Amino acid sequence: CVTTGGEAPARSPSTTGDVATQWRMRQAQLREIDAFLMSGRVTSAELGLRADLRWRESNDGQYELRLSGPFGAGAVELRGNAAGVEVRNSDGSQYTSDPEGWIRARYGWTLPITGLRHWALGLPIPDVAADSVLDDRGRLATLTQSGWQLHYTEYQQQNGYDLPRRFEADNGRVKLKLLIDQWDELPPTPAIR
């Protein structure tokens, strides 16, 4: 499996237990995360894209997603919930119930927003078919879901959670590389049942 070197040995979320058990317990723990503030970077060679990414999810289902270039130039911001979002950029702001479609129409590519919300936490989208390969600590190494293949190459400890730091998302047309620098505003780690 993928060896994720270069980060502190993470306290595995369960007793030794086999990998599948660890993964089940880990999913239960990560599913509790209903709010977070994630800041990082997203790049794509095909698109010549390099953007700062800031994503805040609140426990009432509202989310804010911001992509920006150096010095905040070229910022695109989405604010809303699953029903619809306000999209703002330097040309103004619009409401859309299909933010991924809006971004694709405007920029020729798009972020798999619904997917990323879960994938960024190291989880598959719930109740959607998926194939996953785990690493030796019961964490996602590879996930294939909704036409995207995710490769997780580095995890990091943040507030007691073992969360992705570096992963790639590839849908055969575009490969996005994500590096998550910081996780904040996470709920306290629930006691492992």
Add this chain to the structure above:
Amino acid sequence: GSGEDELRRFIGDTRTVTAQFSQVQINDRGEKLSSSSGQMVLSRPGRFRWSYMLPYEQLIVCDGEKIWMYDPDLSQVTVRPAADTLTGTPAALLAQRSTLTEEFTVSDLGKRNQAQGVLLKPRNIDGDFEAVEMWLHQGAPERMVFRDRLGNRTEVAFTDVKVNAKVDESQLHFTPPKNTEVVESSATTAPAGPPSKP
């Protein structure tokens, strides 16, 4: 106005500037989006080095022809033609080839703790920034504030500013280190890649 005199002095007399900078981004609700710091080297006209050390290393070098944006953590560098990229951003503005007044309407902001201020409004309205405040002290930049069209603000404060000191030429060039992915990109600054702008 004295702000404009300082600006003319800066444009006229300043060939190089080196400084430490700290940068804060604040959104329309007053929330701090990010804060970062590093070193700047400026060689007018047209060249600069904007080297972030915190919260992570990132390097932006404009060698007059191309702008290199290098992320060591990603071992990737994005390269764009210098001409129209990052127009109006702090780095490009300070290194501006033309006089600022060609691209901006300039008005005086008066004096605030020994710095003289000017407000620069880009003449081309579809740039990224709606207005730029430039605060100068004895012809050297001390503080800049960038307002984008979404109500966000990027504030840059300069310290340890040295004007017209000798600058090491190699700082104004960039050669990608071994196995760095070099991503050629179109001239746009839009973070989301080549926009299909209407």
